[in-house]
Amino acid sequence: MTHRLLAAAAAFALALPAAAEEPPPTPLSPGEIVDAAPAADWVAIAPSDLLVMDLAPDAAGKARRVVIQLMPAPFSQGWIGNIRKLAAAHWWDGTSINRVQDNYVVQWGDATEKKALPNGLVTVRESEYEAPLDKYLQAALHTKMKSEEAGLLAAFRQSGDKKVQAVKWAIPRDPFAEETLVFRGWPIAVDRQEQSAWPVHCYGMVGVGRNLSPDTGSGAELYTVIGHAPRHLDRNIALVGRVVAGIEHLSSLPRGTGALGFYEEEAQRVPIASVRIASELPAAAQPRFEYLSTESASFAKYADARANRRDPFFIRPAGGADICNIPVPVRRVGTK
Amino acid sequence: MTHRLLAAAAAFALALPAAAEEPPPTPLSPGEIVDAAPAADWVAIAPSDLLVMDLAPDAAGKARRVVIQLMPAPFSQGWIGNIRKLAAAHWWDGTSINRVQDNYVVQWGDATEKKALPNGLVTVRESEYEAPLDKYLQAALHTKMKSEEAGLLAAFRQSGDKKVQAVKWAIPRDPFAEETLVFRGWPIAVDRQEQSAWPVHCYGMVGVGRNLSPDTGSGAELYTVIGHAPRHLDRNIALVGRVVAGIEHLSSLPRGTGALGFYEEEAQRVPIASVRIASELPAAAQPRFEYLSTESASFAKYADARANRRDPFFIRPAGGADICNIPVPVRRVGTK
Numbered sequence: 137m138t139h140r141l142l143a144a145a146a147a148f149a150l151a152l153p154a155a156a157e158e159p160p161p162t163p164l165s166p167g168e169i170v171d172a173a174p175a176a177d178w179v180a181i182a183p184s185d186l187l188v189m190d191l192a193p194d195a196a197g198k199a200r201r202v203v204i205q206l207m208p209a210p211f212s213q214g215w216i217g218n219i220r221k222l223a224a225a226h227w228w229d230g231t232s233i234n235r236v237q238d239n240y241v242v243q244w245g246d247a248t249e250k251k252a253l254p255n256g257l258v259t260v261r262e263s264e265y266e267a268p269l270d271k272y273l274q275a276a277l278h279t280k281m282k283s284e285e286a287g288l289l290a291a292f293r294q295s296g297d298k299k300v301q302a303v304k305w306a307i308p309r310d311p312f313a314e315e316t317l318v319f320r321g322w323p324i325a326v327d328r329q330e331q332s333a334w335p336v337h338c339y340g341m342v343g344v345g346r347n348l349s350p351d352t353g354s355g356a357e358l359y360t361v362i363g364h365a366p367r368h369l370d371r372n373i374a375l376v377g378r379v380v381a382g383i384e385h386l387s388s389l390p391r392g393t394g395a396l397g398f399y400e401e402e403a404q405r406v407p408i409a410s411v412r413i414a415s416e417l418p419a420a421a422q423p424r425f426e427y428l429s430t431e432s433a434s435f436a437k438y439a440d441a442r443a444n445r446r447d448p449f450f451i452r453p454a455g456g457a458d459i460c461n462i463p464v465p466v467r468r469v470g471t472k
Numbered sequence: 473m474t475h476r477l478l479a480a481a482a483a484f485a486l487a488l489p490a491a492a493e494e495p496p497p498t499p500l501s502p503g504e505i506v507d508a509a510p511a512a513d514w515v516a517i518a519p520s521d522l523l524v525m526d527l528a529p530d531a532a533g534k535a536r537r538v539v540i541q542l543m544p545a546p547f548s549q550g551w552i553g554n555i556r557k558l559a560a561a562h563w564w565d566g567t568s569i570n571r572v573q574d575n576y577v578v579q580w581g582d583a584t585e586k587k588a589l590p591n592g593l594v595t596v597r598e599s600e601y602e603a604p605l606d607k608y609l610q611a612a613l614h615t616k617m618k619s620e621e622a623g624l625l626a627a628f629r630q631s632g633d634k635k636v637q638a639v640k641w642a643i644p645r646d647p648f649a650e651e652t653l654v655f656r657g658w659p660i661a662v663d664r665q666e667q668s669a670w671p672v673h674c675y676g677m678v679g680v681g682r683n684l685s686p687d688t689g690s691g692a693e694l695y696t697v698i699g700h701a702p703r704h705l706d707r708n709i710a711l712v713g714r715v716v717a718g719i720e721h722l723s724s725l726p727r728g729t730g731a732l733g734f735y736e737e738e739a740q741r742v743p744i745a746s747v748r749i750a751s752e753l754p755a756a757a758q759p760r761f762e763y764l765s766t767e768s769a770s771f772a773k774y775a776d777a778r779a780n781r782r783d784p785f786f787i788r789p790a791g792g793a794d795i796c797n798i799p800v801p802v803r804r805v806g807t808k
Contacts, residue, residue, distance in 0.1 A: 238720050239675045262787065309647045311792040339575050339700045349787050364675045364701050367797065368781050368790045384574050384727040391720040445704050451598065451685050454704045456647040458794065461703065 163446035166438050170465045173434035178426040179321065180469070181205055186414035187223060187377065188423060191233070191385060192407040202382035203414075203423055204342050204360075205466065207322060210267040211335055212376045214260030215344050218355035219376060220413060225254035227356065228411035233389065237397025239363030242386040243345060245356055247405060253356060260352050265371050269331040309456065312367040316459035318430045318439065322378075323459045325370060335375035338365050338460035340383050344374040362387040365460040380425050380466040424469040438465065499782035502774050506801045509770035514762040515657065516805070517541055522750035523559060523713065524759060527569070527721060528743040538718035539750075539759055540678050540696075541802065543658060546603040547671055548712045550596030551680050554691035555712060556749060561590040563692065564747035569725065573733025575699030578722040579681055581692055583741055589692060596688050601707050605667040645792065648703040652795035654775065657763045659795045661706060671711035674701050674796035676719050680710040698723040701796040716761050716802040760805040774801065 164172070185208070191200040206216050222228065228244075231251070235243035310316045313325035316336060323336040335341065338361065345357030352374060360379050379386070394400040414422045428435050442462045444453035500508070521544070527536040542552050558564065564580075567587070571579035646652045649661035652672060659672040671677065674697065681693030688710060696715050715722070730736040750758045764771050778798045780789035 236724075238723055309645050311645045311794045311797075312790050348784055363699065364796050368778070368786075368793065370790065371788045372781075372786050387574055388572075388724055388726055390724055442704070445708075448684055450704075450708050452707045454648050454706065457704065458647045460700050461647075 162448060164441065165445070165447035166441040168447070169434065169438045169441055170428060173428055173432070173438075177429050177432035177434040178467075179429045181380075181425045181427060181466075183414035183417075183422045183424070186380075186423065186425065187219065187411060188414050188417065189228070189382075189411045190409045192409055194385075200382065200385040201423075202385055203380050203425065204377045205380045205425065205427075206377040207335060207375065208320065211322070212264065212344075212374050214258050214264050215353070215355040215374045215376050218257045218260075219358075221254050221256055222354075222356055223411050223413045224416065226410065226412075227251070227254055228408050231408050232405035233386070233408065234392075234405055235359075235396065235398045236362075236386075236389045236392050238391045240361070240366065240397065241359040242362055242389060243357065243359040244406075244408060245345065245358060247402075253354060257354050259354075260374070262350060262352055264352070265374055266330075266332040266334040269326065269328065269333055310458060312370060318435075318459065318462055318464060321427045321430050321464050323462075323464070325459070334371050336365070336459055337361055337367055337369045337375065338378075338463065339363070340379040340463075341375050342377045342379060343369070344376060346373060360386060365458075367460075378466075380427075381423070381468060425466055426469055427467075428465040430464060435464075438462075498784060500777065501781070501783035502777040504783070505770060505774045505777055506764060509764055509768070509774075513765050513768035513770040514803075515765045517716075517761045517763060517802075519750035519753075519758050519760070522716075522759065522761065523555065523747060524750050524753065525564070525718075525747045526745045528745055530721075536718065536721040537759075538721055539716050539761065540713045541716045541761065541763075542713040543671060543711065544656065547658070548600065548680075548710050550594050550600050551689070551691040551710045551712050554593045554596075555694075557590050557592055558690075558692055559747050559749045560752065562746065562748075563587070563590055564744050567744050568741035569722070569744065570728075570741055571695075571732065571734045572698075572722075572725045572728050574727045576697070576702065576733065577695040578698055578725060579693065579695040580742075580744060581681065581694060583738075589690060593690050595690075596710070598686060598688055600688070601710055602666075602668040602670040605662065605664065605669055646794060648706060654766045654771075654795065654798055654800060657766050657800050659798075659800070661795070670707050672701070672795055673697055673703055673705045673711065674714075674799065675699070676715040676799075677711050678713045678715060679705070680712060682709060696722060701794075703796075714802075716763075717759070717804060761802055762805055763803075764801040766800060771800075774798075 185206045187204040187206060189202040189204065191202065193199055206219070231244065231246045233242060233244040234247045235241065310325070313336075314327045314329070316323065316325045318324070323338050323341075324333050325336050326333045337343070340360060342358055342360045344353040344355050345359055346353030355376065358376075360383070362383075389406060390404070391397055392399040392404070399405050428438065439457075439462045441447070443457035444455060446453055521542045523540040523542060525538040525540065527538065529535055542555070567580065567582045569578060569580040570583045571577065646661070649672075650663045650665070652659065652661045654660070659674050659677075660669050661672050662669045673679070676696060676698075678694055678696045680689040680691050681695055682689030691712065694712075696719070698719075725742060726740070727733055728735040728740070735741050764774065775793070775798045777783070779793035780791060782789055
């Protein structure tokens with residue numbers, strides 16, 4: 137059955153009339169570009185960077201697994217270290233999803249606020265909401281980076297806007313920050329004057345609930361974005377990762393009826409059966425994921441297509457995109 | 473029970489220490505500003521501009537009503553005229569919600585694609601995806617507008633960027649358009665060079681499903697945005713309104729497992745019991761809504777607070793916001 141669709145998939149490839157010369161190829165959609173990316177353009181995510189949250193099965197008895205990829209250094213490592221300790225202590229087992237606010241967040245943790253935290257959690261300072269640009273570039277340069285990219289990034293740091301344009305995935309017109317870019321698999325905002333960089337609250341990003349400043353949260357209370365990117369939270373609260381699978385188990389939950397979307401009744405809270413770092417699971421049971429390298433030509437093509445939709449459904453390419461309109465493709469490897 | 477909250481409500485007002493002078497007032501949150509807006513700042517929405525969609529009751533037997541506010545002239549009037557005819561013909565009664573795609577849209581209409589459309593629907597041209605700026609300003613000037621605002625808008629049209637800055641709710645740094653503004657209750661993008669204006673795909677906006685160009689859709693197939701604003705759709709497809717109540721009945725639906733989030737099984741589709749223009753309902757049964765006038769001082773304060781969160785939870789105001797981060801407040805009047 138065909139449906140009136142508002143966005144085309146591969147099924148909408150045009151049939152072009154025969155001509156003496158080869159017709160230009162039908163422009164690919166962003167999804168088609170991703171699907172065509174060679175294996176070498178994909179980067180395996182280390183199992184130690186995956187947080188695996190199993191909710192209680194749904195009403196039909198189906199499993200509900202949410203997988204979260206944790207951010208790399210230099211971002212938010214204090215909270216991420218705490219999260220690793222909490223997961224190792226099986227601390228979230230028996231906690232719950234407590235808040236679902238439409239066009240905002242799903243939040244989970246210990247509804248009683250009485251459960252003792254494991255030993256060894258660190259208190260993270262507010263300054264850690266951002267990473268110094270120095271450290272950011274250093275972390276980048278210490279990895280196996282192509283020299284060309286290193287050149288581009290060094291130029292980016294030292295130069296003015298013209299060089300920034302040369303970094304294809306930098307988006308200069310952003311209402312919230314001097315500039316935003318997708319770097320090493322993550323959406324980042326940068327302020328070169330302040331020499332700092334910070335993660336951005338796109339859909340599916342995971343952050344750390346806290347009380348009022350100077351509290352920064354331990355990592356025991358987490359949330360994910362299920363609506364339009366609440367960029368006003370950037371630099372005000374820690375981001376630690378993103379949901380890479382199973383977001384639908386969170387975004388489709390009934391909305392809470394209490395203030396800020398909190399569930400008012402115990403029975404409404406969704407039990408969390410377990411949360412584990414994937415590397416703690418038996419090897420055969422570890423889910424595996426990979427992301428499209430943001431340093432690859434495929435990603436550059438994909439980002440360009442997101443900003444300029446030329447595939448058949450579209451009439452007028454936008455000529456631009458915001459950082460959260462260019463989500464980094466992440467896919468499962470195998471079937472777990 | 474107190475919860476670790478990631479965003480404060482009025483409950484988080486700080487208790488400041490006693491001092492010889494009055495402490496500065498605690499900055500209000502955007503929600504508090506809206507709640508404090510005087511009655512005169514609210515604009516009643518005409519019942520003829522409200523589309524009332526009643527879904528089948530949920531599993532617990534609870535009613536599920538979605539109310540949509542239709543856009544005013546000069547935007548999308550061809551499709552809106554069709555929608556009025558479809559509603560008058562009770563055409564959607566017995567149709568269904570057929571597609572729920574995470575971080576994208578919920579779409580509804582006739583899954584069989586066989587139901588005969590009512591007579592009198594017009595075919596709308598692609599040029600209607602935008603409104604000429606002339607017509608846009610003319611429509612504005614023909615309404616009961618404060619002369620000061622008329623001056624601002626005329627200046628906006630003729631001048632360069634400096635005057636645009638004077639229009640407090642114009643947002644110059646937008647990745648998708650020359651500029652965006654909230655005008656007369658709606659999120660709009662503008663291109664002064666092309667002398668055109670068009671509605672913007674924010675969360676909850678409602679649009680018209682279509683096939684490939686040159687088809688523009690009749691209005692029989694509708695969708696609403698349930699994720700990060702898909703601005704790449706602007707000017708490529710018609711927007712006709714926004715959900716003002718009951719979006720949670722759509723955004724919390726199970727995601728479809730077919731391509732693009734279409735439901736694969738008949739049983740998954742959510743039946744639509746009826747769709748009516750509110751003015752067709754008995755007077756006592758008509759839901760009533762009002763929106764915060766975007767020409768009011770309250771709205772300017774609210775927009776400023778959205779762009780610069782100074783309420784106690786926040787540490788660092790963003791200093792900017794995108795158009796979809798400043799949703800126009802709409803509230804129910806009475807209890808229907």
